[in-house]
Amino acid sequence: MSESLVQNKPPTAIRSRHGCLTCRRKRKKCDERRPLCSRCDRTLSHCLWPARPFPDSFLDAHGISDTTTLDLADVRTNDSTGTSTIAPLSQPYLQLGKSPSMVDSVLCDFTALAKSTQKANPLSMGLPFPPFSGISSIVGPSINAPTSCYVTPNLEDTKSTATRMWEYAQDFRPQIIWPPPEGLEKCDELDPEGAIPIFRQSVTTLTQKASPEPLFQDVCYFYSTFLTRIFYDYALIPGSLAKWIYQRFNTSNTSKYAMLGTAALFRSDYEMSVMTASWRACAKELYSLSIRQLTRDLEDNQLSPREKLTGLVEIMNYEYHSGRLSDYYSHGTLAVPLVKAILGTDTLDLLNIRGIDMFDVNFWAWCDILDSMATSRPTWFKYETDLDRAARPGTEESGACEDKGIEWIYGCPNIVAILLARTSSLRHAKISEEERQSQGVDLEKLIRNWQLRPLGANNSLLRVTRVGAQEVWRHAGILYVHHAILKSNSSHPSVRESVKNIIKIASTLQPGGTPDSFLAVPYFLAGFYATTQNDRYTLRSRLISSGNGYFLRNLASNLDELWRETDSTGRLASWSEKQPPRIAF
Incomplete structure (x- = not known):
């Protein structure tokens, strides 16, 4: 072929050094249009990261062509991790606390963003339950949000930035599109128990009676779409969930802004739409509002400790999923006196705390236990349970967990959670090393031999996978005893046995579904002890594919670092020695 012909060859027919994500390893030829080639497009293969550039005609057709282009100066890459972050796009919002009108401005922008996203993707945005057809149906036409709220991916990436993004994408690209592409009504993954229609009906009834503000609908959409990723046994409370969400939303401005921020964060992580960057920017602004309001709420004597804890818990939930570790840990400490004021003691029995009304206490207790594991510090509370009574058949404590403790929320069996807390307590007990080792052996036997009661489920496959998930947590507890x-x-x-068993059970679970999305901690613990490249790759893949949250990528990158340190020194490294903490479970 002559040189002139090569030069005149269309750029879309030139295969880059790296290729698109799907074609790179599997196909010999690729008429690449980064990041998605037409061959991938024809076969419905997905190149999930970075987002596909949209032509101007697409933006014009969806009414968002007047958007602010994300400049490369606003994309900063961390050389140590390869992650990219987006700088604040609307500088006036950095001063949110200076003017009451700023609050209205951000909420107006959030509503307008929801309206724009509904136009671009009706399936992902529109509330999937009657009588609401989407946020656009409840937002008046007079709302005109500043265009600085909207962001679209820059269509002219420099070569170096694009290369770094491709390298990052190979290991850390989002694994899940949620809601699934099949649609809300057709995908069994979204609702294997068939409980979401009950939740939608309860929202309809509540709306007819209470007439909530428009932004409440977006929180309802968030819960209805991500319900199986929020509550482990989500079918337990669908009828009462709408009222509970409404009460939390109206408890304080702190909880309201934090809930809206978390909803926007999840959508930016999972929906994979053209508005991803805009959702992420709005999530940050709403989080900033909640932080400013938190200071006022904590000083407000009119708010009860329970109401203050609700706002704090919603903020911690956002910080956990967004990877703001230092803020997450500091707010966890700030919640200690509030939990003590609610309970009247610093002793907790997870088997005697039940109901959705105690969600905030259960949330904080689980954070306390996991934070102790992640940072090698004592738990703030003492977790005491009559294990002899709990082991006897026929007692209330020995029955299925239902809405007791944390299992119905996070999937970890309550007994395992209690024994994890006892392991942390034993780790810091002022006793001889011989006594500590002896009690550690007893703890391992207790975890290994305990008869776990499976959670019920209407779906037979879900019942089986939940039994498998309980066994994964059992082996995670054994690994923690051996570590601590x-x-x-x-x-x-x-x-070795526990690592192999976790890998074996995980192979039977659908990646990213339920209960797999609740097993990040066991996957990390097993990965920490894995020695072969195959086991490490398997567990790291399971960890990343369990969700799209930043905290999962942080756990995976820390596993890489721990493996490098272990291989270079010949001894197990520690995930909790460095300060400030590098991970959160």
Whole structure:
């Protein structure tokens, strides 16, 4: 072929060095239009990261062509992790607390963004339950949000930035599109228990009676879409959930802004739409509003400790999923006196705390236990339960968990959670090392031999997978005892057995579905002890594919670092030695 012909060859027919994500490894030829080639497009293959550039004609057709282009100066890459972050796009919002009108401005922008997204993707935006057809149906036409709220991906990436994004995408690209592409009504993953129609009906009834403000509908959409990723046993409370959400939304401005921020954050992480960057920017602004309001609420004597804790819990929930570790840990400490004021004690029995009204206490208790594991510090509370009574058949404590403790919310069996807390307590107990080792052996036996009661489910497959998830948590508890008390290495027979069992059970679970999306901590613990490249790759893949949240990518990148340190020194590294904490479970 002559040189002139090569030069005149259309750029779309030139295969880049890296290729698109799907074609790179599987196809020999690729008429690439980064990041999605036409061959991928024809076969419905997905190149999920970075987002596909949209031509001007597409933006014009959807009424968002007057958007602010994301400049490369606003994209900053962390050289150590390869992650990219977006700088604040509307500088006036950095001063949100200076003027009451700023609050209205941000909420107006949030509503207008929801309206624009509904136009661009009716399935992902429109509330899927009657009588609402989408946010646009409840937003008046007079609302005109500043265009600075909207962001579209820059269509002219520099070569170096694009290369870094491609390298990052190979290991850390989002794995899940949620709601699934099949649609809300056709996908069994979204609602295997068939409980979401009950929730939608309860929202309809509530709306007819209470006439909530328009932004409440977006929170309802968030819960109806991501319900299986928020509550482990989500079918337990669908009828009462709408009223509970409404009460939380109206508890304080702190909880309202934080709930809206979390809803926007989840949509930016999972929907994979052209508005991803805009959702993320709005999530940050709403979080800033909630932080400013939190200071006022904590000083407000008119608010009860329970109401203050609700706002704090919603903020911590946002910080956990967005990876703001230092803020997350500091607010967890700030919640300690509030929880004590609610309970009247610093002792907790997870088997005797039940109901959705105690959600905030259960949320904080689970954070307390996991934070102790992640940072090697004692738990703030004492977790005491009559295990002898709980082991006897026929007692209330020995029955199925239903709405007791944390299992129905987070999937970890209550007994395992209690024994994890006891392991942390034993780790810091002022006793001889011989006594600590002896009690550690007893703890391992207790975890290994405890008869776990499975959670019920209407779906037979879900019942089976939940039993498997309980066993995954059992082996995670065994690994934590070996890490915190027995100081075992990867060659210990019990450690090797638990790692293999977690891998084996995980292979039977649908990645990113339920209950897999609740098993990040067991996957991390098993990955920490994994020695072979195959086991490490498997567990790292399971960790990343369980969701799209930043905290999962942070856990995966820390696993990489721990493996490098372990391989170079010949001894197990520690995930909790460095300060400030690098991870959150």
